[in-house]
Amino acid sequence: MNGAESLVRTLVNCGVDLCIGNAGTSEMHFVSALDRVPGMRAVLGLFEGVVTGAADGYARMAQKPAATLLHLGPGLANGLANLHNARKAQAPVVNIIGDHATSHQRYDAPLSSDVEAFAATVSHWVHSSREARNVAADAARAVQAARQAPGQIASLILPADTAWSPALGPAGALPVLPPAPVSSLAIATAATAIRKGKAALLMRGALLHGAGLKAAGRIAAATGTRLMADTFAPRIRRGAGEISVERIPYRPGPALDFMAGIETLILVGTQAPVGFFAYPGQPSEFTPPGVSILQLAHPHEDGGAALEELASLLAGSATARTNPLAPPAAPQDGTLTRETLMAIVAGRLPEEAIVVDESITGAFGLYGMLETAAPFDCLQLTGGAIGDGLPMATGAALACPDRKVVTLQADGSAMYTLQALWTQARENLDVVTIIYANRSYKILVEEMKGVGAEIGKSAASLFDLANPALDWVRLAEGMGVEATRAETVAQFDSALTAALKAKGPRLIEAVIG
């Protein structure tokens, strides 16, 4: 058994059974080993941003890591932006990054680079194996690191000779510590603050789609405590039968208004809210002066259990208020707009869908319209590195083959990693992609105003995607995905209904103003 086979067998031993990759020469022995080890599925992405974004989406839904397979420094570099998003999502990912053979590393060959330096920019754990006999143990440590709460990026660098040289055998899984318990002092302090009134719980992490959310709902019902989530949450349970959680607005002014009346902000698995960007003369911090900030649970702590303890202290027999199934009425026809599009999505969304939201301006301000749709999980762009939507949908579909994935996707961002559509076609993944074709980086036009800058001709040319217009039907068909264009309400409703009924990838180019 060579090092590569010991690595693949170790990954399977550790519960990693999906490898999404784009390999090169230095990874050939790893690739060859995939065929000798049962239990590991291999999926090809035609660009590494697809690979790492799919690993992010997979991890958010499967709640365990996939392995990525990346080709030296540049292959890793192409995947860094979506690893940044995964890091901000606290999604566990195990990167296997090929490198030159150790004997070849002293030469400045064309593909030579400092792989560890590339990896360090986004990783919580980085290690370069130096001997084939250590690769299995290194892999077990990498998976352990990735699975450590709340989820980490682990990057294992595999020089080619450590893959092809003899190794003893695979390693077993290492224990993964559960999330740390929250101290009783923190729980008591939070309880006191909530009893005082004018408190809010700002939540992130597993509790937004697990038992902790129900407990938070009971606390809210019993005490009037507001429930909040970050503007961009990794995964949040929404829709009918679920607890409503308010979303912090994107801009400083509205965010501060949103916080008005709060005296204590209790953080559960997140940090105090700050602006996505700074704007001249506006504050970075979204908590008004005088608000007390309490940290009930850090991200690595068990915020869900803490909320359940709090609920038993505070909520008595109160039951949580849940959303009714009452999607907004959709018009029969007329102009397709952001609003009418969202009404149709809300009405047509099947139960247990996964909604991947990289709509940027497409759904800003319309968040509430899905509140009374059928229950679903929503995945958002956590790190602001655009181009996560199509890959994340790909990974979510790999994790949950029995659930429909619906991607709300801005056109400018979609162009970053459009190659994901090919993997969706290749694997026949059950994903409906809705492209918001407004043919501009529309958010930047708004951001120019936000920062007080003027838009001239050059500036406008850097925001405009209309010259030439992207034809998303041809782009999708070019990668084997059936696609259609919708310019009216009736066309969109009909296209969405057909796409949801079909099994396999479909794309709808929704032309909106």
Added chain:
Amino acid sequence: MNGAESLVRTLVNCGVDLCIGNAGTSEMHFVSALDRVPGMRAVLGLFEGVVTGAADGYARMAQKPAATLLHLGPGLANGLANLHNARKAQAPVVNIIGDHATSHQRYDAPLSSDVEAFAATVSHWVHSSREARNVAADAARAVQAARQAPGQIASLILPADTAWSPALGPAGALPVLPPAPVSSLAIATAATAIRKGKAALLMRGALLHGAGLKAAGRIAAATGTRLMADTFAPRIRRGAGEISVERIPYRPGPALDFMAGIETLILVGTQAPVGFFAYPGQPSEFTPPGVSILQLAHPHEDGGAALEELASLLAGSATARTNPLAPPAAPQDGTLTRETLMAIVAGRLPEEAIVVDESITGAFGLYGMLETAAPFDCLQLTGGAIGDGLPMATGAALACPDRKVVTLQADGSAMYTLQALWTQARENLDVVTIIYANRSYKILVEEMKGVGAEIGKSAASLFDLANPALDWVRLAEGMGVEATRAETVAQFDSALTAALKAKGPRLIEAVIG
């Protein structure tokens, strides 16, 4: 005047008059300043790999840097792979990378990352401006660093508040040192070695397309010295009327055979040749034992002038042998293969074309077929990070609007940065892209054999691009580029003839076995 405007004016003062970018909120004041400063052209790329690859191609042809405009760590991350290629090409590039306002950097906002760490992976020079009043001086230093021989990657990080806060004014250009002179000892030593016989000159850099190449040709004619270039050269002058330079083979075995009979290898602006990858049991070094290696000129030294001095010492009145205009005969019709395709390209290539070669297996072994075509400049993939071809062609066309660019492009690599086609359409760039549609990562099938690994079902699935087949005609049309498919010699010849006659971007999907 704010910091951003002082920066743009400084860039123009320093001779940087093209900005290729993809901006976000933190770069809005820079974007706005573009409209207030005459003399700076702004070009949009729909993905940062396009932006940096275009800057690479532009620099190789214009022999001066363009500025890139990149959005924080993740935007830079998307451009790193092609910056890696530019670094290996010794192409000058000035990156302007937006960052959060200095007051916002203490918060862990979604887009927060260690921008300097990302930049350091590929840059020779990195600096983060901390005050608006320093931005102009920092920009002048960045351009100076980029232009320092043989060409460097300079990354200037621009926090948003240093862009929007008041600055005094622009800075003037700083002096750029010429390449260092080669010592007379090095020239005398090389002359002695060449007189001894069995010598070869291995060359890289400006001399491969400048006066140095003519001098090398005279030395070769007078002394029988072999002339060689690295397997992948940044830019090399080729075709009729030019000096023939041998290309070092890609694999160790053929490379060592190629070097047989050489007793002294004289390096001019390059390093001793090594393998692209290591293979089990095969050497990394491509110089057989016993070969003496002399460094005539380091990359930062004036190798061209050194060759001219050597020629005056050694070549007397000898004239260089140049290639005749005698492209290989092309068949009239029949199956389209790598060979017949290349024969047609050789016959049809217009004078002073720029050939961008990312054909990978498409043209391996067929390098000589263009030797007697009309004279052209050839740009190759220097860093092995695939996805440089379409962007590099874009940049070359921006640098040389009066020359036809012909891109020989492998399909798998083309998928990495296909968004470049949109910029070609937008700017109506005169580029003919030939996609070698073999529908696989064909090189990897060969590399599996090279490293002695077995190909099973999973492995094969990671190389195969045929399921589904990519439709390059639709992909190109989806981005506004006219395209056609050619499956026979006659179809390809007709498509190429039409594309070369037209002005503006065209794509031909050449279906080859």
